Amino acid sequence: MTLGSGGRVDDPAPAVSLPEAPPIVSEAAPAAAGPLKVKRGKPIQGASGLGWMFSAPALIGLLVFVAIPIVIAAWVSFRDWSGLVSPFDTEYIGFENYNDLLFQDGVRRTDFALSIRNNFYYVLFVVPMQTTLAFVLAVILNNRFLKGKGFFRTSYYFPSITSSIAVTLIFVFLFQTSGAINAILPFETINWLDNAHGLFHNALGLIGVEEPPTWMIENGFMGVTYWQWIAGPSVAMFAIILLVTWTSIGTFMLIFLAGLQSIPESVEEAAKVDGASTFQTFWHVIVPLMKPTIFFVVTIGLIATWQVFDQIYATNFGGPQKTTITPAFLIYFQSFRNSQAALAAAIAILLLLVIMIFTFLQRRLIKSTGDV
Amino acid sequence: MVAATARSPGEGGGWRRFLGYVVLIFFALVFIFPFVLALVSSFKTLPDIQANPVQLWADPEYGGWTLDGIRGLNTQSVRIPRWALNSTVVTVIATLGRVFLASLAGYALAKMSYPGKQILFALIIVLLAVPGVVLLIPKFLILKQLGLLNSYAGLIVPLMFDAFAIFLMKQFFEQLPDELIEAAAIDGASAWQTFTRVMLPLALPGLIALTILSVQGIWNEFLHPLIAVPAAPELATLPLGLANLRASFGEAQPWNTILAGTLITTIPIAIVFFVFQRYFVQGVAATGVKG
Numbered sequence: 001m002t003l004g005s006g007g008r009v010d011d012p013a014p015a016v017s018l019p020e021a022p023p024i025v026s027e028a029a030p031a032a033a034g035p036l037k038v039k040r041g042k043p044i045q046g047a048s049g050l051g052w053m054f055s056a057p058a059l060i061g062l063l064v065f066v067a068i069p070i071v072i073a074a075w076v077s078f079r080d081w082s083g084l085v086s087p088f089d090t091e092y093i094g095f096e097n098y099n100d101l102l103f104q105d106g107v108r109r110t111d112f113a114l115s116i117r118n119n120f121y122y123v124l125f126v127v128p129m130q131t132t133l134a135f136v137l138a139v140i141l142n143n144r145f146l147k148g149k150g151f152f153r154t155s156y157y158f159p160s161i162t163s164s165i166a167v168t169l170i171f172v173f174l175f176q177t178s179g180a181i182n183a184i185l186p187f188e189t190i191n192w193l194d195n196a197h198g199l200f201h202n203a204l205g206l207i208g209v210e211e212p213p214t215w216m217i218e219n220g221f222m223g224v225t226y227w228q229w230i231a232g233p234s235v236a237m238f239a240i241i242l243l244v245t246w247t248s249i250g251t252f253m254l255i256f257l258a259g260l261q262s263i264p265e266s267v268e269e270a271a272k273v274d275g276a277s278t279f280q281t282f283w284h285v286i287v288p289l290m291k292p293t294i295f296f297v298v299t300i301g302l303i304a305t306w307q308v309f310d311q312i313y314a315t316n317f318g319g320p321q322k323t324t325i326t327p328a329f330l331i332y333f334q335s336f337r338n339s340q341a342a343l344a345a346a347i348a349i350l351l352l353l354v355i356m357i358f359t360f361l362q363r364r365l366i367k368s369t370g371d372v
Numbered sequence: 373m374v375a376a377t378a379r380s381p382g383e384g385g386g387w388r389r390f391l392g393y394v395v396l397i398f399f400a401l402v403f404i405f406p407f408v409l410a411l412v413s414s415f416k417t418l419p420d421i422q423a424n425p426v427q428l429w430a431d432p433e434y435g436g437w438t439l440d441g442i443r444g445l446n447t448q449s450v451r452i453p454r455w456a457l458n459s460t461v462v463t464v465i466a467t468l469g470r471v472f473l474a475s476l477a478g479y480a481l482a483k484m485s486y487p488g489k490q491i492l493f494a495l496i497i498v499l500l501a502v503p504g505v506v507l508l509i510p511k512f513l514i515l516k517q518l519g520l521l522n523s524y525a526g527l528i529v530p531l532m533f534d535a536f537a538i539f540l541m542k543q544f545f546e547q548l549p550d551e552l553i554e555a556a557a558i559d560g561a562s563a564w565q566t567f568t569r570v571m572l573p574l575a576l577p578g579l580i581a582l583t584i585l586s587v588q589g590i591w592n593e594f595l596h597p598l599i600a601v602p603a604a605p606e607l608a609t610l611p612l613g614l615a616n617l618r619a620s621f622g623e624a625q626p627w628n629t630i631l632a633g634t635l636i637t638t639i640p641i642a643i644v645f646f647v648f649q650r651y652f653v654q655g656v657a658a659t660g661v662k663g
Contacts, residue, residue, distance in 0.1 A: 049486075052488075054480035136395075148396075
């Protein structure tokens, strides 16, 4: 948490320094501070009670609405609780909920496995797509001789600041069978939103693999056949993938743009003088210099995409044929619509662990590459 | 020098720049067109939308321009004015609360020394990474236990507490020099006076940035209302009300009304965005971290 020379706050919390992120704090604060030098870490008010008086209200709220809920989630995940009665009137059942999710044959495990499969394919498409497109757009926008930068930047960023539910509904409207996407695309009408066909299955069909090999339908993992595991995202999920990519490009483009602007022009010019082509300069100079920012964007993307919920809820509520259920959606569905709250809590704890691992890795790696 | 390079061949000029514009304009269309189409379609008849899904004008053959969609915004099941009112109330109060609480805690963390401060800060850093969806069930339980379920209080109060907001305010206050506090103390100001009269005004850019980010985040919030007011449709916010619209209509979706609803949800934030764009851009890295 060091202060940069320009009075910029480096990366919030996680990393000690967020490489090339735009300054969160405007220059106004240090300017207002006048010529006084910034000194930090010095105790100010002697009375320690005062510090607690200032922090207590926020702390109590965070404890009640964030910290204690984590403990409660962990606690109920070991109980036999439907969600309909008070959790205090329930029985301790050890790891049974986790067992049901991971090892015990049955619909609970199959649903969980499907949610992981769906979310995995979602991540597999969204993260590379949003990162690449955001990067390419940022590189083009970073061209010094371009006019109308502000307009382009604003229009790309705009979807990112709007309500996820509102843009999801607009996308559902566009992707209807009789909607704009089908009208614009030069193919025959595609049923997007109610289409459970896996993209990889469809691709296999195109190269003549109509029938899956028997071993792939007779064997499986976690209650889902191998053939189903390799299905790819369903067409419906693919529409959600496009939607989320569309909404998140703008944010990541701004992060890339800030990173690109911190590369001194002289670096590019030196490459040109040395005879590098534009593409060579891009690939051998710009991309390596942007590595920390790319890494930051990819990990942020990984953390966010494993939590996808709003778009799932508002598009198809997990359908068709469970091809858009995700762990986050299952947490909601199992507890609030299916009376399996303890099971949902176990999913929540597993998801929390995964996200915490990603976050931890990100903070560690940013710390170690922060100076690049 | 710059002018010279601008005109020199090979410097982003010619067909390459043209190609750049083609890509940029294509994507600008991709990002803007859906909103334009939603706006136009709000004023079309349903058969018109069905027959001409991409047309940017109303077809007189299908009844031309109409206010049917707008009239549908306030009915038995679609209660956009009520939801907009709820969204406004929730956003204003929760934002004020969040900014106030975060300022207090951020100031304490940045400028005061007291036992347990390090632990408190470590806790905030950990809580920053906890995704909201993980806490759905226990939050619901706590609201129920506190008797806040299906009430404005339950809708608003939990949104006031945000680890990220505290973190951000701590960063802002850390930039202010300690000497100001010392000077205020010498002048006989109490700690509270120092905070409200000296430090808060100086942290104004930070307060504005946090306010803008909070307004946007709380206005768009979906998860929390979803669990806080499950049995009180009259307390729904715009995102919650809209999300449940599709289910309530089944096959025949009144798209002109739904799209008008999405625009009513979008426009206030769009206005805030265009007025305070600078703060959004600066806050990107921050919100990105929040995920």
